Amino acid sequence: MTDSELWYTEYYTEHVRFSYRVSKLLLRKQTKFQLLEILETPEFGRLMLLDGKVMLTQRDEHVYHEMLIHPAMLAHPLPKRILVVGGGDGGSIREIVKYPFVECALLVDIDGEVIEASKEFFPELTSGFADPRVELKVGDAAEFVKDTDERFDICFIDCTDPVGPGPVGPAQALITDEFLDNVKAILADDGIMVVQSESPVYEIDYLKTYTSRLKERYPHVATYVIMVPSYAGLWSLTWASKTIDPSIEITRKPPKGLKYFTPELFGAALQMGKLDLWGARPHQL
């Protein structure tokens, strides 16, 4: 059988784009909130896309999920109550439930159809949903953080892209001042927030503005860079905490079986987040 000439193209900016050869279109569905697509590809396995942006691929989702979750889980003195905003694919929860001391992991995702599609097409990501400590709430996380009386040790913002070419979707509500204030309010005093903060290459202006807004709210803010081939090669995550510096020595042992995360690699990721490496576009060169 020859390869199909069906290609899927993601625009990183209006001027550059990445394309995957597609062996099978598994799902294409307009949910109440976004366009949900699932593809089979020869290079990256299955992909999930929302509004034309790659959310995950089977080949490299472990990099993103391990690096989003484990640094904070290992640095916090004893994280028992965890909130995940977004993350309906399940990858973040899968990593969180690897810690026996977690008492409650609450996921709030606005789009229940993403959760259902992930269960069907990415069972290896949704395995954590069966854990009795996990609670799934389909709803608006911006409303949730405004209204809840609960407090959390760590809050992970595992959202879609709030900027970029094309439609930006529900994540817009997760970058307002009000949302940032409300997240801070529901975090314990030694709490940590970790958020996916976009491409350090193509959205550097967004990243700078966003981290400066976090710095107005938290004394410890640091961006770290991870290597995710399907996220244009490089992606940024940002850490914010009232009391915990991300560069403290990690003494807790990571769970067994991780494929990417090591404390050394997290240290390297922090180094890479310190530099503004590709800020200049040609007109600035």
Added chain:
Amino acid sequence: MTDSELWYTEYYTEHVRFSYRVSKLLLRKQTKFQLLEILETPEFGRLMLLDGKVMLTQRDEHVYHEMLIHPAMLAHPLPKRILVVGGGDGGSIREIVKYPFVECALLVDIDGEVIEASKEFFPELTSGFADPRVELKVGDAAEFVKDTDERFDICFIDCTDPVGPGPVGPAQALITDEFLDNVKAILADDGIMVVQSESPVYEIDYLKTYTSRLKERYPHVATYVIMVPSYAGLWSLTWASKTIDPSIEITRKPPKGLKYFTPELFGAALQMGKLDLWGARPHQL
């Protein structure tokens, strides 16, 4: 003026490809050895391509050239005689001549038309060619390393891709056993060889085989990973030496004005090179 819908597409494998919007095609020429193209793009500035592969862009060439050159130049006790194989664009030489103790920097590139095109379209890369310590030799580096009686403190292999989709061109002669043996023979006892060793994502099999062949020849071999947006986000460089471990503490001061290299970031790059992070293709998942 609206953006042109002229796009240039580079295949990373037969299954994934990256495209740049092109504002101007500046040069397209079949040399004796390869297809040489130079484009103007809104996202990356000017690009040079050989046989359809991006060699450099104005926006991120500094990452590659600084990380190829400076770690070895700073770790070696006193590198006076430097050989660059390939590198006709001039970026490597530009970095090497920043060191006052360099006595001779010899560049051997097979394709004189690359050197001439770089002088015309990338004058910021070729500034080092005017340095009196620099010698440019247009010729076959595989022959040169076989025949020369000269000895070098550092040899940089700054070549085109010897593997990948499409034509592989003259770099094939630079990965033979004979070439590796000859490079080792012309290196001083405390010499270092640093080579661009392809994508750690898409050419991991090549990278593993190549480094294992280096390990048969050198006791100190280490791959480090650099972040180059126009090289699929991530690229590998590999260090080989008879006596010098790349993780030694760097005490020499780097030249002023570097935009990417720091000793800390080199340490991070070494960490990232230790891991086989994205080896599995879907059929292996």
